[in-house]
Amino acid sequence: MTPKAKKTDLTTEQKIIHAARKLFTMKGYEATKTRDIAKEAGINLALLNYYFRSKEKLFEIIMQENVGQFMQVISDMVNNENTSINEKIELLVNNYIDMLTRLPDMPLFVMNHLKSTPQRTEMRERFMGSYFMKQIQQAMKKGEITTINPMNIMMNIVSLTIFPFIAKPMVQNNHSLSSEQFYNLMQERKKLIPKWIDAMLKSK
Amino acid sequence: MTPKAKKTDLTTEQKIIHAARKLFTMKGYEATKTRDIAKEAGINLALLNYYFRSKEKLFEIIMQENVGQFMQVISDMVNNENTSINEKIELLVNNYIDMLTRLPDMPLFVMNHLKSTPQRTEMRERFMGSYFMKQIQQAMKKGEITTINPMNIMMNIVSLTIFPFIAKPMVQNNHSLSSEQFYNLMQERKKLIPKWIDAMLKSK
């Protein structure tokens, strides 16, 4: 047996987490039934409560895991003191598009939760006090970029990167756009979004 | 009595629709209970089923109403033969921001539904065969705008306009950004988004 466990070698706890992650992110909290999680995990309903006391506790674990990953990409970007503005934007766009290609349900899942139960993410504070923010202000002062509310810069980068994954079912239905075409479109945007942001920052 | 009915003068059917619209868009299908709708409407639970046979039928009415409004803004824009490219963009951004200011829950509500039950919206076909599309292709041929996949243009306009409302709970928590500040930011974007799109279309 290799040290790397096969899928069937997962512990019961891991099997439940895997099943819960799949169903919660796919269908949301209310629409996901504990019976379905148990079935998907190949175990019994009672065992789910034995390991995780309640549906809500299990959900919180999955949600924090998702919120964490989601926020991490932004934190990594805005606090990096070794990259230029343009490099930061490229890094964030690349990381998000790669992540959301693997986990396309994540953004809607996270946004739904933040709406119903606002968290202390303090996105705005984190951004306003970040190294990225300082770089922007310096570039503005030097006249290298146009005068602009920094919130708009961050909002635009994230909008252009994430929204297409949220709107995917709208543009890509009935095979009008194949999965492969959508994938290619997103890969193409990795290079285009930084260029567009650059054009925006230099517009008068 | 004026011909315009007061809120308390609504028919029972209207009272139920109003309550259902509020709760469904706010909390989604599963989390909304028929009892709560009845309570919100000030009527009895049995009466809800008397008028609308089932929870699902009632939901479909509310959902189609929302999807319709959502799509209408795009249809109005891409099929208008009397406006320039820039005027079209300004119109769409203005209409969406005004609509979502009134109905901030709409985008998440609609996106959640389209994901779970893909509709025959054929957004891509409608766009690809539209008058707006023809204008873009002409402008590209004349070299007035840069060479770009038209899907990206539409995707960017909609992303920049709608995503901030979806991400609202993330940027605006714990009074870090007041409702008024958020409102002002969105109003400001009415003028900025068309400028940014313009810069994007002229970038090399």
Add this chain to the structure above:
DNA sequence: GTCTATAATTCGATAGAC
């Protein structure tokens, strides 16, 4: 049309055997 009462089902959670 509107109500009260309740049927029928579903769901989260637990008891208790192994």
Add this chain to the structure above:
DNA sequence: GTCTATCGAATTATAGAC
């Protein structure tokens, strides 16, 4: 740790009186 069986609450929907 894992299972079967079941409880108790919640929820959608309906029956039947007025």
